[in-house]
Amino acid sequence: MPGEERGSFEKMSGANNILIVDGDARAAASVETLLRASGCQSVVIASDLAMVAGKTNGLPVDLVLLSLDAQKMTELLAGAREIRQQLLAPVVFLLDEAARSELQANGEVVSFEYVLKPVVARELRVVVDAARRVHELETRMRQIEAKMQEAQRLEGIGVMAGGIAHDFNNLLTGIFGAVTIAQQEIPAGSPVLQRLDHIERAANRAAELCQRLQAQMGHGATALTLLSLDGLVEDAIKLAQSSFKPGVVLQTGFAGNLPSVRGNEAQLRQVVVNLMINAVEAIGTSGGMIRVVTFLRQLDAAGLAPLQFADESRPGDYVVVEVADTGGGMEEKNLPRIFEPAFTTKATGRGLGLAALGRIVRKHRGGVSVESIAGRGSVFRVFLPVVWAPSTTPATIAPMPTAPATGGTVLVVDDDEAVRALAKWVVEKGGYPAVTARDGDEALRIFKANPAQFCFVLLDLTMPRMGGTEVAAGIRAIRAGVPVVIITGHGEEVMASEAQAGVVDFLQKPFGPDQLRAVLKRHLPSLKC
Numbered sequence: 101m102p103g104e105e106r107g108s109f110e111k112m113s114g115a116n117n118i119l120i121v122d123g124d125a126r127a128a129a130s131v132e133t134l135l136r137a138s139g140c141q142s143v144v145i146a147s148d149l150a151m152v153a154g155k156t157n158g159l160p161v162d163l164v165l166l167s168l169d170a171q172k173m174t175e176l177l178a179g180a181r182e183i184r185q186q187l188l189a190p191v192v193f194l195l196d197e198a199a200r201s202e203l204q205a206n207g208e209v210v211s212f213e214y215v216l217k218p219v220v221a222r223e224l225r226v227v228v229d230a231a232r233r234v235h236e237l238e239t240r241m242r243q244i245e246a247k248m249q250e251a252q253r254l255e256g257i258g259v260m261a262g263g264i265a266h267d268f269n270n271l272l273t274g275i276f277g278a279v280t281i282a283q284q285e286i287p288a289g290s291p292v293l294q295r296l297d298h299i300e301r302a303a304n305r306a307a308e309l310c311q312r313l314q315a316q317m318g319h320g321a322t323a324l325t326l327l328s329l330d331g332l333v334e335d336a337i338k339l340a341q342s343s344f345k346p347g348v349v350l351q352t353g354f355a356g357n358l359p360s361v362r363g364n365e366a367q368l369r370q371v372v373v374n375l376m377i378n379a380v381e382a383i384g385t386s387g388g389m390i391r392v393v394t395f396l397r398q399l400d401a402a403g404l405a406p407l408q409f410a411d412e413s414r415p416g417d418y419v420v421v422e423v424a425d426t427g428g429g430m431e432e433k434n435l436p437r438i439f440e441p442a443f444t445t446k447a448t449g450r451g452l453g454l455a456a457l458g459r460i461v462r463k464h465r466g467g468v469s470v471e472s473i474a475g476r477g478s479v480f481r482v483f484l485p486v487v488w489a490p491s492t493t494p495a496t497i498a499p500m501p502t503a504p505a506t507g508g509t510v511l512v513v514d515d516d517e518a519v520r521a522l523a524k525w526v527v528e529k530g531g532y533p534a535v536t537a538r539d540g541d542e543a544l545r546i547f548k549a550n551p552a553q554f555c556f557v558l559l560d561l562t563m564p565r566m567g568g569t570e571v572a573a574g575i576r577a578i579r580a581g582v583p584v585v586i587i588t589g590h591g592e593e594v595m596a597s598e599a600q601a602g603v604v605d606f607l608q609k610p611f612g613p614d615q616l617r618a619v620l621k622r623h624l625p626s627l628k629c
């Protein structure tokens with residue numbers, strides 16, 4: 101049937117060209133047999149490290165399996181690092197218990213994946229897949245760093261960050277899914293489970309990095325909570341102090357017992373960090389003072405009028421965070437432009453932090469004021485509306501009511517293969533058949549061919565050519581009433597703007613099987629858990 105995929109988690113994803121380095125020809129041949137049975141297109145065997153260059157002959161290598169001897173540990177570890185650097189490919193060790201103990205003693209057990217001898221097919225497949233995914237993740241992280249450096253003065257930095265986050269969230273969703281599935285397949289007590297835990301922790305750290313990137317640019321999920329600004333500002337100061345140059349003196353003054361504000365903790369912390377880094381850059385190497393204070397202020401319509409980004413603000417009480425510096429200040433003619441992306445008056449500045457600050461403050465229905473005198477310094481004040489009484493209303497978007505689906509097929513639409521495979525696996529494990537589509541055009545063709553077949557649609561919001569909003573409208577035009585769940589890596593403010601008839605829920609990337617299962621269960625009561 102069009103759109104179906106089979107065995108997505110049974111083959112070694114992306115590992116088509118594998119190099120085995122093992123002096124034991126019989127053992128190497130045994131591993132080669134297992135690899136070819138798992139779908140590897142090319143397996144090359146080298147008896148020692150010295151033969152690696154000749155065996156590869158400049159051809160691309162997806163992964164290296166290196167037999168590790170406890171007696172030659174130092175030499176082989178050095179060789180593994182050199183191979184990883186030269187071939188740009190992950191290295192997985194084949195070792196016995198003695199070699200593993202020596203590896204742990206050398207502190208390298210976290211740096212390399214490994215498979216215990218005698219090699220078992222399932223464990224080999226899981227570890228090879230895991231090593232490839234971690235290598236892909238590390239490569240993508242390096243690409244992100246390079247792109248961020250190149251884009252420091254580009255006005256499209258916000259769009260770029262959103263695109264990177266989208267791809268990164270897709271990658272992480274595939275990793276979370278593969279790890280969870282492998283954990284269920286591997287027998288209890290297997291040493292591979294410990295390696296999977298390491299991968300899961302690395303993926304969680306990468307997800308946090310992605311969230312920080314989105315927070316920096318004012319994008320991403322905006323889960324709102326009641327916050328104490330004094331505590332948040334203290335945390336931000338600790339983060340920003342690592343950028344302080346010699347001669348910078350910090351003064352603080354917190355009002356204490358300030359009323360709460362409702363906001364996204366990561367984004368508001370980033371606002372304060374950005375202001376402090378801006379102050380450090382303004383002071384430069386000549387030394388100076390940064391003052392950070394908090395206080396409460398009541399603003400009427402006249403008080404709100406001069407503030408920037410306050411177009412949705414209302415008269416009332418505001419908590420204020422003030423960051424002042426004794427740096428070079430700015431000329432009055434430059435003040436209207438300081439929140440533009442890539443605009444900076446500093447030779448070493450990037451012009452990104454204040455642009456992100458503006459987007460975040462507007463999203464929180466606050467405002468910003470700026471006072472600056474050339475040669476004397478600047479004062480930035482961020483105003484955030486007060487929440488006097490705790491609210492029990494969740495800040496997230498509640499699922500829209502829908503009649504529960506009890507039978508039929510689930511259509512999974514996403515441009516990323518790993519996301520499609522994970523969703524299909526979860527749906528089918530839950531007792532529902534699933535059909536996948538790689539883009540909006542294919543999804544509408546499949547749905548139009550047999551509209552009555554489908555009881556539910558999982559739909560990615562951001563896809564090439566035709567986005568999720570357009571696909572959802574097309575599905576509704578063909579057959580109204582089919583519930584749709586939107587999958588997205590964007591924030592809730594984007595989700596709200598995409599809400600329409602038939603869209604019953606949203607699922608935030610990156611996600612794992614448990615998160616997807618919880619969303620499905622809300623709308624497919626007969627789903628097996």
